Amino acid sequence: MKLVRVGAAILNQTPLDWDGNKRRISGAIAAARQQGVTILCLPELCITGYGCEDAFHAVGTQQYALQVLGELLPETHGMIVSLGVPLLYGSGLYNTCCLAADGKLLGFVGKQNLAGEGIHYEPRWFKPWPSDKQVTTHVMGRNIPLGDLIFECGGVRLGFEICEDAWVAERPGGNLAQRGVDLILNPSASHFAFGKHEVRKRFVTEGSRAFNVGYLYANLLGNESGRAIYDGDAMIAAAGKLIATGSRFSYADWQVTSAVLDVDAIRMSRARLASFRPEIMDEDRGSIRCDFSFPTLEPERAAPMEVSWESSLRLKEEEFTRAVSLALFDYLRKSRSRGFVVSLSGGADSTAVSLLVASSVALAIADIGREAFLQKLSYISGLGDAKGTSDKDTKGIVRQLLTCAYQSTRNSGPVTRNAARTVAEALGAEYLELDVDALVQGYINVVSGELGRPLDWQTDDIALQNIQARVRSPSVWMLANIKGALLLSTSNRSEAAVGYATMDGDTSGGLSPIAGIDKNFIRHWLRWFEKEGPLGNDSYLGGPLPALVVVNEQAPTAELRPAASKQTDEDDLMPYDLLDAIERAAIRDKMSPIDIWRVMQVEFPQHSGRQLGAWVERFFRLWCRNQWKRERYAPSFHLDDENLDPKTWCRFPILSGGYERELSELRKLIDRTNSTDE
The missing domain is CATH 3.40.50.620 (HUPs)
Incomplete structure (x- = not known):
């Protein structure tokens, strides 16, 4: 038997962060080497970052990408590593993965199917590489093969399906199988969406079965460039079975998932298929060969698949919690903000946003530990000065990072005021109460004086509602400026659909964390968090948070009309x-x-x-x-x-x-x- 230890690495990259991206790639390669991995798959466009947008068309982006690639090559000694990089050939820019073996660059494979719908816009920047086409390009002073290539390293054949290539009906994997590939590497930048992990799992396992290959899948991790979230999926499959998976939504910079595959068993499985028709050619088209010595391995028992929160019956609630919490944490540190400010009304939306901020702290510390958490936010002076590892200490860090302000007018009631205070205390946030009614009345008096008539609810309803929301904006912006923090908007998708939000009022902010989710789910999620909460989180938010009852028992209301009107959103x-x-x-x-x-x-x-x-x-x-x-x-x-x-x-x-x-x-x-x- 020919046993090979393979690995899939996830990376939390940032577009155009040349030194940071290189450091994380180096860390993943070193971690893989420590695990004994000899074939390592890294995510798509990992050198530049996937979300470079129109900067892909900058000449400097190409130059620095190849420069970093050259700097990384020596780190691949004794290993076979895939690295994603954009490559200019002729007048076309291509999304490619290169394969390096034992410190040498073997060739570039071009992505054949570009993602051009929804959140993806690859055809704006890249050209699709034609199937079964191979050329030579001049890179780093050498002529290097480019195209629809396979690689034979030390007798093991490798091919690529790059992200979208595996999502189309006619996958390149079928052609790769006919050419005798043993392993398919899938470097990906597949954005998170609810339930998408199960779809990926199916095409990874089904690809390994239908093509009779070993299959390595490596996705990006975290909030890479602002809007998209990557869950850090890593999967290894063979013969239609999932051999190993990594944990999703990690706060680490990188993780490596590895497993031992039997290449001879993969080949015999393909040979037994009556339907398999291998290509027989005098000269193997598009095949790059290199000498490589694989270490001798002993058979090992496959590690049991870990049971985690992914087995929960409340998977959407779990995914929402972990995806948005990770995205908030990455947005905080990548924007170099020193915390968050939320205008906490005591209602569902602002409570959800505040809870997600606290959850990002709790989940991060539970995942990577207090020391690593503080290191990632080391630019925030004085953060975590209170020593300890208890829940109380985690709450202390939340207090330093999250400021909640309840801003009352004469139309605000004791129910929402109590709810805001109760939620802030339960989360550990800094809590402020600001009475802005005098400011509201000042604007009303100024305008009514100029108009020569009093403003009243019969004729000026919308104006009187909106001025309250808008008056609340300068105060929280001021707090955000004082603290060097990021102001979070609290509007949800349902409100966005019908415009039930005051522009420059409750929409104020630099980031709108829940604008992509509907109000109905937000209310459901808060009830779930009150009674159940996320699994496997060893912190004060790892389980139910009963304090949320003060929010969940209310009917949603903007609370902008007089109390006698009994205003509700619905x-x-x-x-x-x-x-x-x-x-x-x-x-x-x-x-x-x-x-x-x-x-x-x-x-x-x-x-x-x-x-x-x-x-x-x-x-x-x-x-x-x-x-x-x-x-x-x-x-x-x-x-x-x-x-x-x-x-x-x-x-x-x-x-x-x-x-x-x-x-x-x-x-x-x-x-x-x-x-x-x-």
């Missing part, structure tokens, strides 16, 4: 579960108003057809009127294919016809239906 809009259903149908599924109305009648039979029609019409009118608000939202995290971010996912004109004909036809249909029923 009275202003519509039931949140219905709003989310209409949003998915209209925006994600692109259904017409009439079709949506018909679907809603089936899904929500408790409401009359006329009422459902009114809500469908309200959604479309508010959606069209408020695209300008969505254009101005602070950056948000991508979590699923229902994202409304116009910069990365959902484009819509700021000015449009507003679905007037479609809504007119809906009203006529409802009238006809009602007259028939009568």
Whole structure:
């Protein structure tokens, strides 16, 4: 038997961070060497970072990328390592992976299928490499093979499927298998989305079965460039079985997952297939050979797959907690901010944002330890001066990083004030109470004096509501400036869809962590956190947080009208579960108003057809009127294919016809239906 220890490394990279990216690659190579790995797969475009955007077209990006590649080559002595780098050939820029063996550069493989939908925009920068095409390019003073290549190192054949290559119907893996490849390496930059890990697991295991190969999958990790989150998936499979996986959402700079594969067993498995038709050629096309000596290994028992939070029945809640918490932590340190400020209203959204900040601290310390956590934030002077390793100490760090401000007006009530204080204390945040009512009344008096009439709720409802939200903005911006902190906006996706947010008020902030998730889920998640909480987190947030009951027992309200009005969000809009259903149908599924109305009648039979029609019409009118608000939202995290971010996912004109004909036809249909029923 020919036994080879292979490894898949995940990396938390940053675009154009040449020295940092190199240091993390070097760390992963050293960790793999320590584990005895001889074949190592690193993530896609790991040298430059995946999210360089238009900087890929800068000449300097190409020059520095190749310079760093040259600096890394000596570190591959005694190993075979894949490294992702953009490469200019002729007048085309290609997304490539190069293979280095024993300190030498063997060749570059071009990505054949580019990701060009949704959050990805690869065709803007790269050209797809044509299948079965090989050329020679001049790099580092040498002629180096480039193209659809396979590599034979020490008798072991390797090929590449680069990220999107494995997601298409006609995968390059089929051709690689016919050419006798033993191992397929998949360097990836696959963004996180709910449930996506299971899809990856299927194509990794199915690829290893269908192609009869060993399969190595290595993804990026963390918040690389601002919006996308990478979960750090690492998988090794053979013969349709998952041999090893890494832990996702780690706070480490790198992790290496390794396993021993039997190359002879892989070959015999392929030979037994009657359907396998190997290519027989006089001269093997596109094959690069090099001498390499693999160490002799003894058979070993496969390590048991660890049972973790991924086996939870509440996987979406767990993934949401860990994905956004990791993204917040990376955004904090990569932006060199010294903490977070949240305008904590005592409602669900601001509570969720504050809880995610505290969770990022708790999860990070639980994952990498207090010392490594403080080292990553060492630019923040005095952080963690209080010694210890207890939950109380973790809360002390949260207090230094998270400031929550409750800003009251005469319309604020004791329920939300108590909720805000209770949540802040439970999380360990610094808590401030600011009375901004005098500022609100000052603006009202100035404007009413100039208009020559008093402002009242009958004629000036929206203006009187919005001035309260806007007056709260300068105070928290000031706190953020004083502390050198990042102000977090608290608007959610449901509000973004219908513009139920005050621009330059509650939308104020440099980052909008929950703008990619709907209000219905936020409320559900907070109830889950109150009663269950995340698994496997050895901290004060590793389990239920009963204090959240003070938020969960409330009906969501903006609390901008006088208390006598008993204002609630759902009275202003519509039931949140219905709003989310209409949003998915209209925006994600692109259904017409009439079709949506018909679907809603089936899904929500408790409401009359006329009422459902009114809500469908309200959604479309508010959606069209408020695209300008969505254009101005602070950056948000991508979590699923229902994202409304116009910069990365959902484009819509700021000015449009507003679905007037479609809504007119809906009203006529409802009238006809009602007259028939009568």
